[in-house]
Amino acid sequence: MSTQSLLLVLDLVGILAFAVDGALTAIRTARVDIVGVLSLGLVTAIGGGVIRDVLLGVTPATFQDWRYITTALVGGTLAFFLSRQLTHLSRPILLFDAAGLSLFAVIGATKAQEMGFGPLQAVLLGAITGVGGGTVRDVLLNRVPTVLSANSHLYAIPAMLGAAFVVLANVAGFGTGLVAVVGALVCFTVRILALRYRWNAPLPPGAPPL
């Protein structure tokens, strides 16, 4: 399998994980019908990439390719019919979600750099690609987005670390597929450790503890 195909497969795995996660969140937290479940799965899966591409000033790529949309709709459909079974699988879903976050962060940062954006923007766009879809989902479900909340177990920070690793490696001239893999592993590892040990980012001074 070529690197290109591998990246596509990983990307589609991320899309599927995010779609399932988004659809299950919709079913758990609101009174939605099948249209709502599929829409929120789709938004969660491709929303981060759409926001990234709007900020980059290009036509949203995740919306142009039918394979992304179809994968997201398959994930949403699975979640719709299997929601009762899947709620018992919250641990594997968190793993998939961490994988999606890692892949999207690395892909977003790489795309931003390839288009000539600076390191600061590339790191932010990596994180936005990773967390954007879930944020739009939470806005539509009328909740404060997870990524902003004090109990998110870092969420955006691993994405920024993974993106920063890729960006620095690219700046230093190591522009290979290996860099992307290691960057994704950095994000994945930090995210899993944060979930496992309940790490959270600092609160404003004076805020009551969690």
Add this chain to the structure above:
Amino acid sequence: MSTQSLLLVLDLVGILAFAVDGALTAIRTARVDIVGVLSLGLVTAIGGGVIRDVLLGVTPATFQDWRYITTALVGGTLAFFLSRQLTHLSRPILLFDAAGLSLFAVIGATKAQEMGFGPLQAVLLGAITGVGGGTVRDVLLNRVPTVLSANSHLYAIPAMLGAAFVVLANVAGFGTGLVAVVGALVCFTVRILALRYRWNAPLPPGAPPL
């Protein structure tokens, strides 16, 4: 009257209906002043087209043409001054809203296909053009968007059916104005029947009935 002028008139009727509907929703559900009423009318009327054009990667057309914006502001102003009278007209407003939904769904799907997007995207963009403005309005009013809720009387589904009709007819080579009219009628009829007979889309298995 040429087809072009007819389409423009129908489009402006849809804009007006959506603006009135959006402004009345704002007055009913939140404590808004005239700026809020006009803004929410405008957002409801042109928001779907803006989201569609962002996803298509083009400059939002509904914002470039002063006739769209002016029509939306006229609708919002009417709603502001006549809100007490218009609340008794909820039935005609639902009709207008269904007309706007139908026209926008057909226009959105056609535009997506003309720009070379595939059938799947064209159907989704038709629906997004139809439901997007009301969704942004509901987000701004801090409500779960109607289109996602279990009691929406299908809302997005007629838009997808109308868009799918147009898309399939175009793929089959029938790219005429008649196709657009029939597609809009498909959407309109299904929407009105769904309202009349209180049809709703399926809920996730295990969800408590409405």
Add this chain to the structure above:
Amino acid sequence: MSTQSLLLVLDLVGILAFAVDGALTAIRTARVDIVGVLSLGLVTAIGGGVIRDVLLGVTPATFQDWRYITTALVGGTLAFFLSRQLTHLSRPILLFDAAGLSLFAVIGATKAQEMGFGPLQAVLLGAITGVGGGTVRDVLLNRVPTVLSANSHLYAIPAMLGAAFVVLANVAGFGTGLVAVVGALVCFTVRILALRYRWNAPLPPGAPPL
């Protein structure tokens, strides 16, 4: 100092004020960690410019220039560490916010006209540049945006007046830096007077008084 540098400095002052304001609002109204505080500061500061550029169909300028992002992150960091001290400074922050509103309204309207958009769009885009960031912030914090609420002390109206002044002056052929300064002063003065004398925009007829 050249006009260009002066405009940049004023723009960055507006960004800083909006970032501090957005971050403090986040700390006051939700349970957010440092990621939430910085994100909401950034969104408040550059969100209006991003929405304006999306509607203009160009790559968002506030995201391309690292000086904007860095200034917004500095403002958010200040607010994070000094939130307890800064809450006693609500009056100076309102002044900074009014300054940011005025500058952004004028800059947004000017950019829209330079790109060939009509006067109506230019006035709206001036207002959107001024109020857009705070609106996205409020949506993310799950609140009805201030700009739409009945007790906003005009907020959007001074921005429209300042933008309209600049637009009319440009149409009349006075396209100088002085026009921008006077336009910003119009907005600033009206906003400060509205805050001082608790002016509000009209409510819909029949709405209970504030």
